[in-house]
Amino acid sequence: MKSINILDEISDGKLYDIKDIVKADTCGCDGCSDCCHDVGELVVLTPFDIYEMVNYLGVEFDKLLGDKIELRQNNKILLPYLKMQDKEKRCSFLNQENRCMIHSKRPNICRLFPLGRVYQDDDFKYFLQVGNCPKEDLKDVKVENWIGIENYDENKRFILEWYKFIKALTFRLKFVRDEKEIEEINQILLDSFYRIKINEDESFYSVFLKELPNIKNRLGII
Secondary structure, three states, X not given: OOOHXXXXXXXXXXXXXXXXXXXXXXXXXXXXXXXXXXXXXXXEOXXXXXXXXXXXXXXXXXXXXXXXXXXXXXXXXXXXXXXXXXXXXXXXXXXXXXXXXXXXXXXHHHHHOOEEEEEEOOEEXXXXXXXXXXXXXXXXXXXXXXXXXXXXXXXXXXXHHHHHHHHHHHHHHOOOOOHHHHHHHHHHHHHHHHOOOOOOOOOHHHXXXXXXXXXXXXXXXX
């Protein structure tokens, strides 16, 4: 979570809701892919991001590991991140023309840019990052149209639950010193959320919310 003081430095000083108008529209980017380079440590992937990717590409999560996605440990939590490639540190999902190969199913963080998210009181708002997008004269757009998330209310509930879960797991792991136990916790995390199995008659959101209490219990999270 970013503090308001930091937000004052990196944003236009405003917070936006889903129905608000914000000056964020790049109008197609005109072939630019600047925001898809050297962002490996920034784009941590949620279970929903992975679910969207594997279904779109028709591959298993483990097939993406190593080539397109890499696991990184932060605060003892092992999570998947977008992998950057070659000396230019290009996103692994960029094609030779620097176009995103999974654009319609791109990660949530990628959808937001140049917006960001700030969490407050079991909710979140959006902020406009200034100086990060090289394109000048961004146009006005409604936040919901810029993000383009289907089933927004369900998606928002998932994001909030996932945020609270990771926050609680971070606190839980502060008191774990045994490396084997940390490894076991991370294995449960990856198996339960990133290798999640969804039947054709089920939605990701319903399965996630159904399984979340059981997984919290297994990990010792209240």
